[in-house]
Amino acid sequence: EADIYQTPRYLVIGTGKKITLECSQTMGHDKMYWYQQDPGMELHLIHYSYGVNSTEKGDLSSESTVSRIRTEHFPLTLESARPSHTSQYLCASSEMGASYNEQFFGPGTRLTVL
Amino acid sequence: AQSVAQPEDQVNVAEGNPLTVKCTYSVSGNPYLFWYVQYPNRGLQFLLKYITGDNLVKGSYGFEAEFNKSQTSFHLKKPSALVSDSALYFCAVRAYQTGANNLFFGTGTRLTVIP
Numbered sequence: 127e128a129d130i131y132q133t134p135r136y137l138v139i140g141t142g143k144k145i146t147l148e149c150s151q152t153m154g155h156d157k158m159y160w161y162q163q164d165p166g167m168e169l170h171l172i173h174y175s176y177g178v179n180s181t182e183k184g185d186l187s188s189e190s191t192v193s194r195i196r197t198e199h200f201p202l203t204l205e206s207a208r209p210s211h212t213s214q215y216l217c218a219s220s221e222m223g224a225s226y227n228e229q230f231f232g233p234g235t236r237l238t239v240l
Numbered sequence: 241a242q243s244v245a246q247p248e249d250q251v252n253v254a255e256g257n258p259l260t261v262k263c264t265y266s267v268s269g270n271p272y273l274f275w276y277v278q279y280p281n282r283g284l285q286f287l288l289k290y291i292t293g294d295n296l297v298k299g300s301y302g303f304e305a306e307f308n309k310s311q312t313s314f315h316l317k318k319p320s321a322l323v324s325d326s327a328l329y330f331c332a333v334r335a336y337q338t339g340a341n342n343l344f345f346g347t348g349t350r351l352t353v354i355p
Contacts, residue, residue, distance in 0.1 A: 130283075166328065168345040169284075185342060216283055225334055226272040226291045229343060231283035 129153070132217050132232035139207055140240050147202045147235045149217030156222040158200040159229060162186060163214045175200060176222070207239040242267045244333050246346035253321045254354050261316040261349045263331030273314040274332040274343065275305055284330060290314060301325070321353045 130151040139145055151158065156177040161169040161184075171184030175194040189211070190204050200219075204211055214236045218229040243266045253259045265271055272291055276284040288299025295307045305316045314331060328350050332343040 132283075135281075166348060166350070168330070168347045169343075170345075171342050174342075218284075226289060228274060228286045228289055229284075230286065231276075233281070233283045236281075 130217060130219055130230055130232040132215075132235050134235060135233060136236050136238075138238045138240065141206075141208055143207050145204050145207055145237070147215055147217075147237070149200045149202070149232055150198050151200075151217075151219045151230070151232075152198060153219060153230065154197070155219035155230070156197065157220045157229075158194065159218040159220075160184075160190075160192060160200070160202050161216040161218065162188065163216055163234075165214065169216060173202065207237075209239045212237060212239050242333055242342075242344045244331050244344055244346035246329075246331055246349045248349050249347070250350050250352070252352045252354060255323055256320050259318050259321040259325070259351065259353070261329050261331075261351060263314045263316065263346060264312050265314060265331070265333045266312065267333050272334045273305075273307060274334075275299065275303070275314075275316050276330045276332065278328040278330065278348075280327075287316070287329075321351075323353045323355050326351055326353045 133148045158175045160173040163169045170186035172188040173192040175181050181192050190202050214234050216234045217232040220229045221227045245264045274289045275287040278284045288297050290297050290307045298304045328348045330348050331346040
């Protein structure tokens with residue numbers, strides 16, 4: 127079944143640790159996105175990709191980095207986690223082409239940095 | 241600049257009554273408009289979108305939305321609310337222009353359907 131997956135769903139980690147949030151999709155989409163969402167608030171785009179070896183920064187400045195080595199995989203990395211990184215991170219994907227193509231979202235990773 | 245406003249943080253409606261969740265937008269040029277729903281501890285689910293043409297758009301789960309260009313609005317509606325419709329609803333806009341990559345989301349409206 128075509129879907130978009132994120133792991134872990136929940137992560138509690140200490141300050142200074144390196145973390146990687148995983149995102150994979152089986153829909154064959156070229157475009158992928160990472161959003162940051164504080165509880166009950168709007169989403170802010172932090173990274174996006176048009177395809178393999180393409181990564182761009184979004185509207186909200188983020189200390190995280192992303193990579194796109196395979197079409198289906200778009201991991202997000204924080205080299206040194208801080209309490210200010212506590213948030214929910216949502217991954218999404220969409221088809222290339224028309225900018226009105228809807229985005230499909232994963233279930234999110236809720237990150238807490240102590 | 242693109243933006244979306246959802247003027248109501250919270251909407252309460254009795255089960256069986258019609259519901260409306262409001263959204264207004266600001267964008268240069270023609271907009272593409274979307275509604276998403278988010279259930280607790282879940283990602284966003286696409287409900288419907290407006291691209292062009294008929295101002296009344298029908299989507300999933302009996303929801304519909306009406307595009308009003310003069311009022312720059314895209315309100316979400318349902319004729320008869322269900323308790324299971326209780327969730328967080330997000331309106332989003334993307335401008336119809338080359339290089340516009342982003343969906344701009346509103347702050348969300350929490351819908352509570354009271355049994």
